[in-house]
Amino acid sequence: MSKKRIVVALGGNALQENPKDISAEAQLATAKETSKSIVDLIEEGHEITIVHGNGPQVGQLISVYEQSKEVPTMPFPECGAMSQGYIGYHLQQAIGEELNKRNMKKQVISIITQVVVDKDDIGFKNPTKPVGSFFTEEEARILEEKGYVMKEDAGRGYRRVVPSPEPIDIVESDIIKNLVDSGIIVITAGGGGVPVVLKEDRSLEGVAAVIDKDLAGALVGEILDADMLIILTAVEKIYLDFNKPSERGLDKLSIAEVEKYIEEGHFAPGSMLPKVKAAAKFVSGKKGRIALITSLEKAKDGIEGKTGTIIE
Ligand SMILES: Nc1ncnc2c1ncn2[C@@H]1O[C@H](COP(=O)(O)OP(=O)(O)O)[C@@H](O)[C@H]1O
Numbered sequence: 001m002s003k004k005r006i007v008v009a010l011g012g013n014a015l016q017e018n019p020k021d022i023s024a025e026a027q028l029a030t031a032k033e034t035s036k037s038i039v040d041l042i043e044e045g046h047e048i049t050i051v052h053g054n055g056p057q058v059g060q061l062i063s064v065y066e067q068s069k070e071v072p073t074m075p076f077p078e079c080g081a082m083s084q085g086y087i088g089y090h091l092q093q094a095i096g097e098e099l100n101k102r103n104m105k106k107q108v109i110s111i112i113t114q115v116v117v118d119k120d121d122i123g124f125k126n127p128t129k130p131v132g133s134f135f136t137e138e139e140a141r142i143l144e145e146k147g148y149v150m151k152e153d154a155g156r157g158y159r160r161v162v163p164s165p166e167p168i169d170i171v172e173s174d175i176i177k178n179l180v181d182s183g184i185i186v187i188t189a190g191g192g193g194v195p196v197v198l199k200e201d202r203s204l205e206g207v208a209a210v211i212d213k214d215l216a217g218a219l220v221g222e223i224l225d226a227d228m229l230i231i232l233t234a235v236e237k238i239y240l241d242f243n244k245p246s247e248r249g250l251d252k253l254s255i256a257e258v259e260k261y262i263e264e265g266h267f268a269p270g271s272m273l274p275k276v277k278a279a280a281k282f283v284s285g286k287k288g289r290i291a292l293i294t295s296l297e298k299a300k301d302g303i304e305g306k307t308g309t310i311i312e
Pocket residue numbers: 010011012013053154232233234235237238239240241242266267268270271272273
């Protein structure tokens with residue numbers, strides 16, 4: 001298998017394996033497990049850059065601040081940056097330890113990343129990104145009365161949804177490229193990056209939103225001119241008729257098929273839909289690129305073409 005430049009987008013289960021245990025200890029333990037699969041890929045000789053989600057964490061941070069009577073509410077971009085910081089710290093420590101255990105001399109660093117969005121993005125008018133914990137329908141109705149927008153999330157319960165504008169550019173892109181070019185494992189655009197808008201005077205301003213990390217992963221892949229985007233989530237493959245008796249897994253998808261199946265409504269918004277869109281976007285950027293959607297445990301088999309869904 002030829003050595004590839006790969007962007008790996010880590011899903012929620014790579015960080016909070018059990019959504020009911022959101023403690024720092026549990027997240028660090030999960031990050032240590034996740035690191036084994038990541039370092040397996042590095043050991044194969046691939047150049048790996050990591051993007052990770054923050055949906056549960058950023059939502060939990062926001063609600064803690066909103067409920068506190070002692071401290072002022074912390075704005076969304078700051079909570080996004082905090083989530084990048086502590087998730088990056090867990091992954092950086094876990095991957096570093098796994099590299100040491102295997103006597104590998106590679107270095108790993110996480111970067112607080114700002115991602116530019118359009119202030120007029122349609123996503124600001126229509127919140128779609130699920131964040132925070134899962135609630136029952138009854139709990140969701142009470143939260144709606146407090147002014148939250150709540151939506152059902154792919155059959156798993158109700159979650160708060162927030163605006164999710166498209167990522168346009170990465171402020172730190174040159175630094176990321178230089179680090180990756182010099183062989184460093186970079187953790188970047190965590191939680192899709194802290195969303196910022198570029199003002200007329202060229203200054204940046206954080207905005208209340210959460211960018212989809214898979215779309216941010218596609219952008220990181222574009223900036224690094226990566227060969228492959230791997231989206232690791234809780235399912236081994238993409239399915240048609242997901243969760244229905246007629247469910248069937250897909251091994252390979254062309255861009256035309258992605259568009260057809262999106263049209264037919266096979267991919268849930270806020271979960272699988274942004275993943276297939278991100279994969280298609282990355283692959284459409286340049287001939288020869290491929291995207292893989294599979295589970296963390298199957299990442300190595302997926303790269304070898306043994307499982308997962310390939311988009312090409
Ligand atoms: N067509 C589909 N095929 C596979 N999974 C799907 C499909 N539609 C929705 N899903 C759901 O999407 C989930 C992945 O989205 P999500 O949990 O938001 O990702 P992340 O791993 O990034 O946190 C899967 O675990 C599955 O429950």
